[in-house]
Amino acid sequence: MKKLLNTLFVTMPDTYLSLDGENIVVKQEESILARYPLHNLEAVCTFGYSGVSPGLMGACATRNIDLTFMTRSGRFLARVTGESRGNVVLRKEQYRISDDDRRSARVARNMIIGKIYNHKWILERATRDHQLRIDMDRMKKVSASLTEIMKQVREVEELDILRGLEGTAAVQYNSVFDELILQQKDDFYFHGRHKRPPLDNVNALLSFAYTLLSNDMKSALEAVGLDAYVGFLHRDRPGRESLALDVMEELRGVYADRFVLSLINKKLIHGTGFYRKENGSVMMDDDTRKIVLKAWQERKQDKIIHPYLNEKMSWGLVPYSQALLLARHIRGDLDEYPPFLWK
Amino acid sequence: MLILITYDVSTVDREGRKRLAKVAKKCVDHGQRVQNSVFECILDSTQFRRLKYELEELIDKKEDSLRFYNLGDNYKKKVEHIGVKEAYDMESPLIL
Numbered sequence: 001m002k003k004l005l006n007t008l009f010v011t012m013p014d015t016y017l018s019l020d021g022e023n024i025v026v027k028q029e030e031s032i033l034a035r036y037p038l039h040n041l042e043a044v045c046t047f048g049y050s051g052v053s054p055g056l057m058g059a060c061a062t063r064n065i066d067l068t069f070m071t072r073s074g075r076f077l078a079r080v081t082g083e084s085r086g087n088v089v090l091r092k093e094q095y096r097i098s099d100d101d102r103r104s105a106r107v108a109r110n111m112i113i114g115k116i117y118n119h120k121w122i123l124e125r126a127t128r129d130h131q132l133r134i135d136m137d138r139m140k141k142v143s144a145s146l147t148e149i150m151k152q153v154r155e156v157e158e159l160d161i162l163r164g165l166e167g168t169a170a171v172q173y174n175s176v177f178d179e180l181i182l183q184q185k186d187d188f189y190f191h192g193r194h195k196r197p198p199l200d201n202v203n204a205l206l207s208f209a210y211t212l213l214s215n216d217m218k219s220a221l222e223a224v225g226l227d228a229y230v231g232f233l234h235r236d237r238p239g240r241e242s243l244a245l246d247v248m249e250e251l252r253g254v255y256a257d258r259f260v261l262s263l264i265n266k267k268l269i270h271g272t273g274f275y276r277k278e279n280g281s282v283m284m285d286d287d288t289r290k291i292v293l294k295a296w297q298e299r300k301q302d303k304i305i306h307p308y309l310n311e312k313m314s315w316g317l318v319p320y321s322q323a324l325l326l327a328r329h330i331r332g333d334l335d336e337y338p339p340f341l342w343k
Numbered sequence: 344m345l346i347l348i349t350y351d352v353s354t355v356d357r358e359g360r361k362r363l364a365k366v367a368k369k370c371v372d373h374g375q376r377v378q379n380s381v382f383e384c385i386l387d388s389t390q391f392r393r394l395k396y397e398l399e400e401l402i403d404k405k406e407d408s409l410r411f412y413n414l415g416d417n418y419k420k421k422v423e424h425i426g427v428k429e430a431y432d433m434e435s436p437l438i439l
């Protein structure tokens with residue numbers, strides 16, 4: 001299994017990144033803030049309007065270092081990609097599956113099963129760990145209905161039905177998500193998911209975590225030679241990384257939601273770190289964003305045993321291992337795509 | 344793993360000063376300069392062998408010397424720093 005390398009986050013807007021030999025150099029008004037060897041990095045992610053030299057862009061592209069630009073609020077702006085990797089045979093097979101609704105549904109349903117299964121276990125764990133603080137009856141009811149939906153998903157061969165079931169499961173899960181927030185309930189509550197723009201602290205955090213995860217997912221797919229823009233469940237739309245969104249479904253709960261919950265429940269972040277803009281959208285301030293990024297990087301270093309591969313790896317490599325398994329399925333080496341089933 | 348590289352390059356003549364600059368540049372490319380001729384590099388074994396070979400090619404073995412200390416993967420307990428110019432940790436979150 002490949003080694004998880006570090007990610008450099010640049011959150012200061014007035015910096016300039018350039019290349020010196022084999023180093024990335026971060027400058028602020030001619031003074032050098034930092035210098036890191038490129039071979040220790042697998043991604044560079046900038047927030048705000050940091051400039052990057054063409055030389056560094058090229059170096060990142062050839063070394064397969066993912067270079068992305070985001071706005072200060074964490075909305076995706078651009079990414080630097082070099083020549084496409086992997087082989088055409090694999091990608092063409094991916095396109096063939098994507099064009100065939102039935103075949104797409106067979107892959108997508110496994111991803112959705114992964115998603116619902118993981119959501120169910122998040123709820124089950126919460127009822128086990130916090131019996132006295134959680135509405136047990138409601139949790140058990142939701143958990144049972146998720147099991148029911150999973151059974152139906154197993155048989156689905158049409159994408160529309162699959163989307164319907166996925167939606168139902170999401171409504172069920174979201175209805176009890178607020179129960180999982182155990183601390184700081186005045187500042188952090190969940191009354192439904194809204195994005196573009198997020199209207200409360202929890203949604204702002206969720207959106208940010210999903211952006212980070214989709215970035216990791218997308219570069220993982222590209223690293224194994226798949227086309228992140230051609231999906232099975234999510235349809236093609238210019239500029240949308242449909243396949244990354246597909247594979248992300250099963251990881252949203254275990255990776256991003258749990259991450260956000262632990263930030264709140266461990267009181268690593270506070271309600272004072274957020275502010276509301278005129279249009280009602282909620283943003284986090286610079287310090288909070290740094291705390292979130294640091295915690296995200298540390299989470300990526302945590303070790304788990306991959307339930308399907310039965311191999312010890314860091315959380316940060318889970319997107320990569322799923323991309324690898326998906327490529328194997330598309331290539332025909334695996335009969336079905338094995339989703340990530342968290343235990 | 345963490346590799347500590349130190350070198351001594353003779354600078355009595357112009358050739359020596361040229362070699363010194365080349366050796367220093369090569370080390371800067373691969374790690375961080377923790378003291379004037381001391382570098383810490385996080386490398387895998389392939390990268391380490393290649394770097395060692397490249398540095399060996401640069402020096403003049405009759406005049407200069409190179410030393411490599413392999414501190415392994417669990418190097419954090421083995422390094423202590425006192426004084427100015429605190430080094431960064433390449434494997435912890437890098438956020439600027």
